[in-house]
Amino acid sequence: MSDRESRDVHVAIVNYFTAHYLDVLVRQLVADGAASVTILDNSVDDGQWAGLSELAAGLDTVELLRSPRNVGFGAGHNAIARHLGALADDQVLCVLNPDTRMEPGCLRALSDALDEIGADAVVSPVIVTGDPVRPVTWFAGGEIDLRRGVVTHSGYGQQPPPRDGSVFSTGFLSGAVLAATLKVWRTEPFDETLFLYWEDADLALRWAARGVALIVQPRARVWHAEGGSQTDGGRQHGAVYHRYMNRNRTVVLAAHMGLLSLFVGAGAKRTVGQLVAPLRERRWRGGAAECHAALAGLIDGLRAVAVHTAARRAVGRSRRRAHRCSERGDGGEVTTVAVFAPTPSGGHPEYVLKALDGVLDSDDDIRFVWPRRPDLERRFVSDRINQPVAIPAQLPRTDVDTTWRWVSERARPWRRHDMAFCWFLLWRRDIDVVLLEEIQRFTLPLVVGLSRMRGRRVIVRLHNIRRHDYAGSLVDAVDERLTGRGLRMADSVLVHTAGNRRVACAHYGLRCVDVVPHGISVAPAAGSAATGPPTFLFFGEIRQNKGVDILVQGFAKYSGECTLMIAGRSEDSTRARIVDAADRDRRIEWIDGFVAPAAVLELFARARAVVLPYTDFEAQSGVLHMAIEYGVPVIVSDVGALGETVRALGIGLVVAPRDPVALADALTTIEDSRVNGEFRRAIGDAQNSLDWRTIGPTLSSALRGVCASG
Template sequence: MIIPDLVAVVVHHRSYGTLGATLNTLIAGGVAPDRILVVDNSEEPLRRTEVESLMPAGAHTIYSANAGYGAAVNRGAAWHEKNSHGWRYLLVATHESRPEADCLALLRATLAEDPETAVVGPILVTGDEGKTIWSEGGRFTRVLGLPRHHGHLTPRPGPSAAPPQLVSWLDGALLMFRRGVLTQHPIDETYFLYMEETDHHQTLRHHGWKVKVNAQAFAWQHSNGIPPFYMTRNIQIFHAKHGSRFQAQASAPYLFVRSVARDLIKQHRATTLRPLLAGLRSGRTLAAAARAKEQEGVVIVNPLGGALAHYSHALQQHLGAAGIPACVRALDEPSVSGQHRLMWLLEYVKLLGSEGWYRRGRSVPPRILLTWPVLGFWDLFLVKVLCGNSSWVVYHDPNPLVRSVGSGRAASALMGRMKGRPATLVHSQAAAEAMRVRGFTKGLTVVPHPVLPHSSERPLVEAVHRGPGRRPRVRVLGQYKRDRDLDLLVALASRLGSSYDFEIIGRGWPQVEGWRVDSRFVPEEELDQLVADSTVIVIPYKRFFQSGIAIRALEQAVPVVGRSETSLRDLFGPESPLLVSGNSGSASDVDAWSKAIEFAVEHGRTEASKAAGAFHRQADHEWALLVRPRQRLS
C-alpha cells in the first residue's frame, strides 16, 4: 500500500549491485516510485546509464560531486521541497538499506503520533539472514562521550510490542524525518562521512526535538565500520561542538592508542597508523574551526517535567527566536513519575551537578536556567555551588500559599545576603515587589511569562461554539487553592446561569452552587483542548503572581476575565474591559465581573487575539535582551 505523504532520498555511491534491490524494497514498503529521488555522487559519468537502468519508472535522479553523505541528504531534501507536493515525511536511505515489511508504515506512525519527534529509525539488522543486530539506536560512553550502538552484534529479538523509545542518536542507514526538519537544521557537511548523523541528532535534541527508535520496525543494512582516518578526525569535530573540553582533548588520542594497540595484538603491525595520524591532524584544524563558530547557549533545567513542560517549550522558542541555542533537561516530579520524593530530590541535585560539570568544560559555557526552585530560596546556594553564579533561577511564587521547603524568612534572609548569587527572574511586577520585600533587589529581573504564538485556528473554534443550540461555556480551570473566591463564583452563576454554562475542572475543588464541578487532575494533552473549547476562562483568585492557565488561554486567543490588580494587567493592559477592579464581595464587584464576562462572550476573542500578539512580541524582545550573548571567553 502506497504511503501518500512520504517521499524518499536514496544516497548512492558506486554500489550498482545493491541499488536496484534497495529501490524495489522501498516501493514494496509504500514509497511511490515518482516520490523517490536518487542522489548519485559516484562521480562516474560513464556508468550513469547503469544507474538509469536500475531506476523504476517515474523515479528521479540527480548527479552531484561527492561532498559526502550529509551534502547528498541536504540536496535531496531541498529538491523535494521544491519539486514534490503534498508530503509530510521524508525517508533517507543509503544505497544498500532494505526495510522489512511494515517498517516504513511503523516509522511514519511514530512521527504522526508525536509531533515533538523529528526523526525516527528502525532496528538495523545485518548478516546474511538478518539475524544479528547492528543498531537499536545509539548512546554515548559516560567519560569520553564516544558514540556506541545499543544492542550491537547481539542476536535479533523476537516480535515486540514495545512503544518507540528515545535514543541519543540513530544510524544514518535508514531514517524518517518530519518535513521541515532538514530545511531548518541541515546536516553538517564538514564530516563528509561518518558521525554526521550523530552530530545532527544532537543538534535536533538541543533544539527540543525527540529522536526515537521503533523496536517493531526492522531494516537490513551492511557496514564495514568507520575508517580509521574518519574515526580520529570526526570525533574531534563532534566534541568541539557537543562535548566537554576534556572529551575534546582526550577522545581522539584514546581512539588512536586503542586502534594501534589492537593492530599490534591482532596483526603484529600498525596497519592503520598512517590514516589515524592523518585524521588526528585534519581533525585538529576542523575542530578549531568548529569551536570558532560555537555560540553561547542556555541549558533549561526543569525539575517539574510534567507541570512545566509547556513552559519550557515556550521558553525554548523565545531563546531560539533570539538566536540562542537552548536545550531542556527535564526531570518528572513524583506525581508524574511515581518516584519517592527523596529519590526525586537526589536526581534533581545530580542533574544540576552534571550540567554544572559539563558547562565548566566548555570553551563557551552555556548558562543554566532553573525553571522551578525545588528547595525554595536554598536553591540559590545549590545552583551557585553546582552551576556557577552566572545562572538564573525563576521564582513563580515568592510567597507560596502553602508553606514549603526554603520559603521561610530564615532562608530568604540568608540567601538575600549571599554575595555572587545567581540572578533571579520573576514574571510580574507584583512578584518582583514581593522579592524586594524579602531582600532580593540586586540581580532581580522581571521578564514576561513564556508564551507560544496564538493559534490561527481559533476563529473556527469560536464559530463552532456560537452555533445553533450552543450556550457559551464559562470555565474555571486548574487546581483548587484557598485563595479561590467561592462566594464570587456562586454569585456569578446566580446572575448569569440562565445564559451560560458554568464549569469547573481541576483537582481538589469542592462543590460550588450553580457550577458543574469535575474535580480531577487534568492531563497536559487534555488541558489545551479544554482551553480551546471554552468561550471564557475565569480566574477567580484573590491573589496570584501569575497564571499558567491565563497564558494557555492567551495562546488560544480565548478571553480571560480576572482582577486588574494581578498579573493579568501585564497580559491585557490595565484598561482592558476583560479585567475587573473594585472591592471583592460587594454588589458592584459582582456587577463588574458580570459585565466583563458578557463583554468576553461577545467581543473577547478579538481582545484576546490582539493581546496575544502584543504579549508574544514583548516576550520575544525581553527574553532576547536578557540572554544576549556575552563577550567570548579567552
C-alpha cells in the same frame, strides 16, 4: 485521490564499492513501488560504474549520478536531494544504505507513518541484522548521550519488537535508513564537513532542536549487513573508521555540548576509550596503526573546531562593528543585552521570548543575545534574536532515580547552567547589560559578580519573591541571605507589581527596584465558542501551595451548573486528594499531566472562570495572564500579586486565602451572566494595556536606564 495515495516515495543511495549489494536491493525497491531510485556513485571506479549501469539497464525509475570524487556519505545524499529539486516539498525521500534488504510494503509503511505523525517528522524502520531467517535487532530507536559523547541503539542484538506495534518516538535515528519529506531534507540537510560517521547524530540533534519528530515504524522492516558498506567489515574496524569516528565525534560534541565536555567527566572517559578501542578490538595484539589514526582524527577534529570558532568570531566581530555603525538611533549606540533563561520548554521560555519581542517591536536600539540549550523547543527559536547553543542540557528530575544523583548532576560546575553562562560571558566583549531572567538562588552572588566583569551592568528579574516550598526552614534562611546578597549586588531588580516591589524591598533590603508588568499576547481565538459544558478551570502544575484542596471544598458547597476542570501535573503529596475528590464528586474532572497546546484553547473556551485559590504565594502568576489572554474572568485568593492585579484591572473576584465558604460564594457570583459579562468587558481593556508591544518600551527603558546610571 487522497494525500496518502498521491504521496510518492523516492529513494536515495550513495554507492562506494558496494555495487554487488545493489542488484537485489534495487529490484526490491522497484517492486515495492519506489517512484524513483537515484544512485550516486562515489567510487570513482570504472568497474563500479559499469556494474551500476548494467543493473540500471531497462529500469526506467532508476537514475545514476557519477561523482568526480568521493564526496562522502552526507554530501552525496545532499547532492541527490538537490538533483531532485523539481519535486514537490511533500514528496518523500528515503535515504538508504546499499548493504540493506527491504521487505515488501516497507516504503508504504514509512509513508503511512509520516501521514500519521505529520509532515514535520522523520521516520525509520526497525532495522535487523544477522541470520535473515532469524534476525536480531540492529536498530529500533536509540539515544544520544551528550554528556558521555556516545550513541546507543535500543534493543541491539535482541528480538525485534512486534510488527503490529504503534509508531514510537526516539532520540536518535540511524543514517542507514531515513524517510522524510523533501521539505525536511531541504530545510535541514546533512553537514557536508562530516565526511563519514556521526553525520546522522548531528542531524538528529539539529532536527530535534527544530521540533522535528523522530519516530520508528515497527511495521517497516529492513535487513542490514552490519559493516557491509565498510571495506574492512567485521568487528575489527580499520583506520578509516577510527579516524573519522574520533574526528566527527569531536566536531559534533563541540557544536552541541561544548569542547570541554570531551575532556571532563564521563566525556573524557569515553574520549580515552575511543583512542584505545583498536587495541581492545584486537585484544591488545596489534592495532598501533589504527590507534594512530584515532589520535589523528581527534587532533583533526580539534583543529576543525578551532578553525570554525575563529571564523565565527571574526564574522561576529565584523557584524558587530557594522551593527554599531549602522544601527544608531538619536545619536546613541546599540545596547547589547545577554539574557540568562536556560529552561528549554514550558511557559518560561515562552514568556522570555514574548518579552524580548516586545522590546524589539519598540524599535529601540537594543539587540539580544540569548545563549540556549541544544534542546530548546523549536517554537522558542527566533530569527530576531541571536541564540547560540552555549548552555549544556541537563537530565530532568523525573529521569534521575535518586535525589543524591540529581544533586550530584547539578553540583558539577561544567554541567551547571549558570556557570556555562558565565563562561559564555567571559569570551564576549560586546555585552553591555546582563539580564538574568532566571536565577539559581544559592549561587546568585557568584553569578552576579562574574557577570559584572568588564564593567557590565546586571539586571535581575525576580519572578518569585520567595520560594514557597521550604518557607521557614534552615534552607529558607540560607536562601534569603544568599539571594538577598546577590540582588543587592545587581544594578537593578525587576518585579511585576508595586506590591511585589514593597515585599522585595522589605525582605531583601533593596533600593533599586523597577516595576515592569507581566505582558500578554491575546490568543488568536480568544472568546471563541465552546463545544462542551461550562466549567470552572484550575490550570497549571499542582503543588501544595496552589490550594486545590480548598478549591475542592469550596466547589462541594457550590450548586450551580458548571463542572470543575483541574488540568495539570500533580505532586505526589496532592495526588491522592484530587483522586479522592474526583471519585466522590462526579462533577470534578482531572487531566493528569502536561496539556498539549492544541487542547489549551478548548479548556479556556469552556471556562466560565479560571480559579486560582493559592494559599502561599509571593509572585505573579502566568496562569492569571493566560486567562487574560483568552478573555476569561478569574477568581483569585488575596496572596502575592494576584489580588492586587485583579483589583487594579477589575477582571474578577478576590477572596481570602484558605476560605472555602468565600470561594463557594465567589463561584456562584461569577456564574451570573451579567457579572461575568462585565468582567469580560474589563478584560478587553486589560488586554490592550498589557499587550507586549505596550510593555516593551517599559522594559527597554529599564535596560537603557541601567546603562545611563553607570
